[in-house]
Amino acid sequence: NAGVTQTPKFQVLKTGQSMTLQCAQxxxxxxxxxxxxxxxxxxxLIHYSVGAGITDQGEVPxxxxxxxxxxxxxxxxxxxxxxxxxxxYFCASTKNIRGANYGYTFGSGTRLTVV
Amino acid sequence: QQQVKQSPQSLIVQKGGISxxxxxxxxxxxxxxxxxxxxxxxxxxxxxxxxxDVSEKKEGRFTISFNKSxxxxxxxxxxxxxxxxxxxxxxxxxxxxxTGKLIFGQGTTLQVKP
Numbered sequence: 533n534a535g536v537t538q539t540p541k542f543q544v545l546k547t548g549q550s551m552t553l554q555c556a557q558x559x560x561x562x563x564x565x566x567x568x569x570x571x572x573x574x575x576x577l578i579h580y581s582v583g584a585g586i587t588d589q590g591e592v593p594x595x596x597x598x599x600x601x602x603x604x605x606x607x608x609x610x611x612x613x614x615x616x617x618x619x620x621y622f623c624a625s626t627k628n629i630r631g632a633n634y635g636y637t638f639g640s641g642t643r644l645t646v647v
Numbered sequence: 648q649q650q651v652k653q654s655p656q657s658l659i660v661q662k663g664g665i666s667x668x669x670x671x672x673x674x675x676x677x678x679x680x681x682x683x684x685x686x687x688x689x690x691x692x693x694x695x696x697x698x699x700d701v702s703e704k705k706e707g708r709f710t711i712s713f714n715k716s717x718x719x720x721x722x723x724x725x726x727x728x729x730x731x732x733x734x735x736x737x738x739x740x741x742x743x744x745x746t747g748k749l750i751f752g753q754g755t756t757l758q759v760k761p
Contacts, residue, residue, distance in 0.1 A: 536690075565749070572656065574736055574751040575691070590748065622690050624749075635681065636749065638690030 534558055538623050538639035545613040545646045553608040553642050555623030561637070563626045564606040568592065568619040569641075575622065581606055613646045620644070650674055651739050653752025660759050666724040668755045670737035673718065677739035681749075682711065682722050685734045694735070695722070727759045 539554045557564065565580035567590075577590030581600040595617060597609040606625075610617060620643050624636040653670045660666045672680075681696035697704045697711040697720065704711045710723040724731055737752040 567751075572753055574651075574653070574753040576751070577748060580748060624690075635693030635696065636683075636691075638692065640688070640690050 536623055536625055536637050536639035538621075538642050540642060541640070542643050543645070545610070545644065547613060547615060547646060549613050551610050551613065553610075553621055553623075553644075555606045555608065555639060556604050557606075557623075557625040557637070558604065559625065559637065560603060561625035561627055562603065564600065565590070565624050565636075566596070566598065566606070566608045567622045567624065568617075569622060570619050578608065578621075610644075615646045618644060618646045650750050651737060651752040653737050653755060655755060656753065657756045658758070660727045660757065662727065662729060662759055662761050664727050664759075666722075666727045666731070666757055666759070668722045668735055668737070668757070669719065670721065670752050671717075671719045672739050674739070675718070676741050677750075679740045680711070680713065680720050681738050681740075682709075683736045683738060683751075685736065685754075691736055724757075727757075729759045729761050732757055732759050 536557045562583045566578040567575040569575045576592050578596050579598040581587045584600050584603050587598050587600055600606050620641050622641050623639045626636045651672050682694045683691035684694045685691040695706050695709050697713050699715050702713050708725045713720045735755045738749050740749045
C-alpha cells in the first residue's frame with residue numbers, strides 16, 4: 533500500500549516548456565486534488581476531481597490542466613511554464629462519502645523550478 | 648480573498664511549554680476544520696479535526712478549541728517537544744457540499760527549543 537505517489541520529486545524547466553506532474557493513489561479514493569505551496573501563502577487548490585471523468589477548477593487554475601481517466605491517476609499538466617509557477621506541488625486524495633469528511637492523504641510533493 | 652487566516656507566521660516555544668496557533672474564518676458554511684502537520688520535505692498529514700457542533704476536541708497533547716460565534720479556532724500543543732517542530736496548517740471545508748475542497752491557512756512554523 534504505497535498511498536499517494538508523486539513523480540518526479542524535483543524538476544527544473546525553462547520558461548515556455550511543458551511538462552506533466554504525475555500523481556497515483558492505490559487506496560481507491562474517489563476524490564483527488566492538486567495544491568501548490570508557496571511561502572506565506574499556505575496551500576492553494578489548483579484543480580480537483582470528485583471521480584473518474586470529473587474535474588473542476590480550484591483557486592488558482594490558470595496555466596494548469598488536468599484529466600482523470602482512471603480512479604488511480606490524476607496528472608497535472610503545465611501548458612507553458614512561467615517563473616510564477618515555481619513552487620512545491622502536492623497531490624492529495626480522500627474518500628468521498630456524502631455527508632462525511634475524511635483526512636486527506638498527501639503525496640511527498642514535486643519541487644518545480646522554472647527558469 | 649483569504650478565507651482562512653492563520654497566525655502567528657512563526658512561533659518559538661521552549662520544551663515543555665504550550666504552543667498556540669490561531670485561525671479565523673469568514674464563511675459560515677464551513678463545517679469541518681482540520682489541522683495538518685508538515686515536516687520538511689514531506690507532505691502535510693492530518694493531525695486533528697473538529698466540527699462546529701463541539702467547542703473542544705482533544706487527542707493526546709493536541710487540542711482544538713472552537714468558537715463558532717467568533718468564527719475562530721485554535722490549536723494548543725501541550726508539553727511541546729522538539730519533535731513537534733514542524734509547519735502547522737489550519738484548514739476548512741464544506742463537507743456537506745461534497746466537493747471536498749479544502750481551504751488552507753497560511754501556515755505556522757513552530758520551533759520547539761530543547
